[in-house]
Amino acid sequence: xxxxxxxxxPLCDLTMGKRAVIAGLDDTVCMSRxxxxxxxxxxxxxxxxxxxxxxxxxxxxxxxxxxxxxxADCKKIAVIPLTEDCYD
Amino acid sequence: MTESYYKIALAGNPNVGKSTVFNILTGMNQHTGxxxxxxxxxxxxxxLYQNKTYEITDLPGTYSIxxxxxxxxxxxxxxxxxxxxxxxxxxxxxxxxxxxxxAMQALSLNCRAVLxxxxxxxxxxxxxFIDEQKLSRLLGIPVxxxxxxxxxxxxxxxxxxxxxxxxxxxxxxxxxxxxxSKPSHTEYIRELSAVSAAxxxxxxxxxxxxxxxxxxxxxxxxxxxxxxxxxxxLLVFALLFWITVVGANYPSQWLSMxxxxxxxxxxxxxxxxxxxxxxxxxxxxxxxxxxxxxxxVMLPPMAIFFPLFSLIEDSGYLPRIAFNLDRSFAKxxxxxxxxxxxxxxxxxxxxxxxxxxxLERKSxxxxxxxxxxxxxxxxxxxxxxxxxxxxxxxxxxxxxxYFKVTAVLLIIISAAVLLTLAVSKLxxxxxxxxxxxxxxxxxxxxxxxxxxxxxxxxxxxxTLKVLGRAAIVAAPAGAVxxxxxxxxxxxxSLLDHITELLEPFGAFIGLDGVVIAAxxxxxxxxxxxxxxxxxxxxxxxxxxxxxxxxQLHQILVSQGWTAATAVCMLxxxxxxxxxxxxxxxIYKETGSIKTTAAAFLLPASTGVxxxxxxxxxxxxxxx
Numbered sequence: 001x002x003x004x005x006x007x008x009x010p011l012c013d014l015t016m017g018k019r020a021v022i023a024g025l026d027d028t029v030c031m032s033r034x035x036x037x038x039x040x041x042x043x044x045x046x047x048x049x050x051x052x053x054x055x056x057x058x059x060x061x062x063x064x065x066x067x068x069x070x071x072a073d074c075k076k077i078a079v080i081p082l083t084e085d086c087y088d
Numbered sequence: 089m090t091e092s093y094y095k096i097a098l099a100g101n102p103n104v105g106k107s108t109v110f111n112i113l114t115g116m117n118q119h120t121g122x123x124x125x126x127x128x129x130x131x132x133x134x135x136l137y138q139n140k141t142y143e144i145t146d147l148p149g150t151y152s153i154x155x156x157x158x159x160x161x162x163x164x165x166x167x168x169x170x171x172x173x174x175x176x177x178x179x180x181x182x183x184x185x186x187x188x189x190x191a192m193q194a195l196s197l198n199c200r201a202v203l204x205x206x207x208x209x210x211x212x213x214x215x216x217f218i219d220e221q222k223l224s225r226l227l228g229i230p231v232x233x234x235x236x237x238x239x240x241x242x243x244x245x246x247x248x249x250x251x252x253x254x255x256x257x258x259x260x261x262x263x264x265x266x267x268x269s270k271p272s273h274t275e276y277i278r279e280l281s282a283v284s285a286a287x288x289x290x291x292x293x294x295x296x297x298x299x300x301x302x303x304x305x306x307x308x309x310x311x312x313x314x315x316x317x318x319x320x321x322l323l324v325f326a327l328l329f330w331i332t333v334v335g336a337n338y339p340s341q342w343l344s345m346x347x348x349x350x351x352x353x354x355x356x357x358x359x360x361x362x363x364x365x366x367x368x369x370x371x372x373x374x375x376x377x378x379x380x381x382x383x384x385v386m387l388p389p390m391a392i393f394f395p396l397f398s399l400i401e402d403s404g405y406l407p408r409i410a411f412n413l414d415r416s417f418a419k420x421x422x423x424x425x426x427x428x429x430x431x432x433x434x435x436x437x438x439x440x441x442x443x444x445x446x447l448e449r450k451s452x453x454x455x456x457x458x459x460x461x462x463x464x465x466x467x468x469x470x471x472x473x474x475x476x477x478x479x480x481x482x483x484x485x486x487x488x489x490y491f492k493v494t495a496v497l498l499i500i501i502s503a504a505v506l507l508t509l510a511v512s513k514l515x516x517x518x519x520x521x522x523x524x525x526x527x528x529x530x531x532x533x534x535x536x537x538x539x540x541x542x543x544x545x546x547x548x549x550x551t552l553k554v555l556g557r558a559a560i561v562a563a564p565a566g567a568v569x570x571x572x573x574x575x576x577x578x579x580x581s582l583l584d585h586i587t588e589l590l591e592p593f594g595a596f597i598g599l600d601g602v603v604i605a606a607x608x609x610x611x612x613x614x615x616x617x618x619x620x621x622x623x624x625x626x627x628x629x630x631x632x633x634x635x636x637x638x639q640l641h642q643i644l645v646s647q648g649w650t651a652a653t654a655v656c657m658l659x660x661x662x663x664x665x666x667x668x669x670x671x672x673x674i675y676k677e678t679g680s681i682k683t684t685a686a687a688f689l690l691p692a693s694t695g696v697x698x699x700x701x702x703x704x705x706x707x708x709x710x711x
């Protein structure tokens with residue numbers, strides 16, 4: 001567990017084009033239930049696609065759907081980055 | 089079998105083409121969904137297959153069936169309580185993992201189901217291949233590959249549904265995950281996700297090809313980037329208004345010519361019948377003239393605007409606008425999705441108010457509903473265009489004049505957007521507070537809209553519906569208007585009495601009693617405001633049509649109008665009370681007199697305040 005914790009970063013710190021596994025999300029995240037319904041659950045792979053013009057919200061790909069999430073919510077989602085790129 | 093027909097429910101996530109499947113099965117006209125809440129109420133339809141009738145109910149597209157939003161409640165309750173003979177679960181072949189999570193939730197409520205794998209062509213172009221027989225064995229229900237847009241797989245789907253309904257095919261109870269035993273919803277969804285991922289590993293093969301994703305990525309780079317996002321959005325809307333303004337002009341003229349010719353026939357008919365003068369007046373000069381006015385002014389712009397808007401809707405562009413603008417809306421305590429309801433409000437405020445169902449939080453929804461009429465709707469465009477043409481262009485139908493009108497419209501709408509944001513900020517800070525709003529918006533892949541089908545559907549569905557609603561209220565309003573102009577208690581017409589009474593108030597806000605009376609009489613349909621004004625100014629007894637913007641300019645100037653009056657008129661056109669249809673819709677949506685009153689008073693008081701300010705400032709500067 002300690003090892004995993006060492007490698008987790010908040011989702012908002014994931015660099016563009018990188019993939020990560022969702023490690024868990026804070027229950028205080030707004031609409032954590034809604035996020036779960038849209039695929040943001042522990043164990044799923046998520047990748048950072050691009051940011052909107054103001055930097056917030058940003059678009060993430062999960063289960064091959066594109067999902068726009070706000071920075072404030074992404075801060076509370078912990079992910080473990082994967083080394084390979086999601087696209088070239 | 090005790091019943092003479094089978095009951096079918098259609099369920100699925102948003103953006104999976106559920107409504108397209110519904111249209112294809114029933115052949116009924118209904119608009120395809122591109123974002124949550126397009127299927128706003130339960131749509132019904134039926135089809136005949138091998139001499140049996142199948143009654144389908146199209147449930148709203150939802151991400152889950154546990155009650156989180158109103159739509160989910162509706163969908164969940166329906167599946168729980170109505171024992172459908174078969175549930176068609178529509179899945180997105182391109183995003184099977186998430187679709188399966190929903191499918192398993194639906195299966196836990198009713199295991200008599202068929203999984204319809206829609207958008208198979210898109211999935212194949214994206215390099216996704218699904219072994220449907222394996223999936224069928226895993227889920228215990230028939231799985232049919234489908235491409236509803238191309239009408240592929242529909243017959244197979246109908247056969248599978250028939251087999252399940254007749255009992256020829258018995259679906260075992262689905263028991264992979266026990267739904268209610270999990271401590272929390274997230275826990276339950278996580279478990280389902282794990283099962284779904286395992287199923288997908290077993291049934292889906294992926295090649296490296298991902299054309300659809302790549303195309304969407306490329307387009308998004310253009311449409312959501314810092315440099316090009318906002319200019320393209322403005323351009324899209326400018327083009328939309330431009331085509332509407334220019335394109336509607338000629339058919340409007342033809343229609344009003346046609347109607348006025350028929351009016352001659354109609355009044356001749358009454359003369360032959362020897363009908364009393366008052367009856368002929370009410371029916372021809374009142375009801376008929378008002379009705380024909382509303383139709384000829386309203387129909388052409390709507391017939392152009394709604395199909396064009398539907399095309400933009402179907403392409404998947406609108407959620408990108410919400411994505412681009414969310415930051416600004418978040419600062420005002422609401423969600424970027426509000427921009428979508430505002431865009432719908434430009435078409436028709438009543439539609440915009442209904443569209444507010446896409447907002448999940450009550451505070452966001454109430455804010456969006458109350459501020460929706462800040463966006464000038466199609467019914468108010470003709471007033472804005474006429475006043476702009478009469479005062480701020482050379483009053484001719486020329487290219488530069490159209491450019492100016494489009495520019496003025498864009499300025500007005502931009503100002504309306506800023507005002508909506510400001511008022512929303514006030515509302516969420518002081519009135520509708522329920523914590524920090526969240527935001528999770530799906531950005532569906534861009535899809536090529538089906539031009540002809542979309543145009544036909546939005547013409548028959550939206551345009552005629554809105555027109556019909558307007559006509560129903562315009563007819564009695566016509567009779568009332570005729571009576572006010574033709575009843576003369578004390579020697580002066582009722583209309584003159586009213587305008588005289590309203591004159592001090594009108595003058596205070598830089599206008600006059602006639603404008604206020606016209607706005608009040610235009611409560612059922614804003615289209616009649618200008619004709620009522622002209623009728624009152626010319627002390628006429630019937631609605632007056634002016635030959636051109638030049639003549640309108642002359643009439644208004646002779647009544648003491650200045651540029652400042654015209655500006656006040658533009659402001660009060662955008663900011664007064666919503667029309668009767670919108671008010672009714674707000675009441676229906678919220679069930680609250682208080683909210684309806686707020687939606688009525690808020691724009692009205694803002695408009696009065698702004699107009700008073702403008703006219704007094706103009707006065708100081710000597711205009």
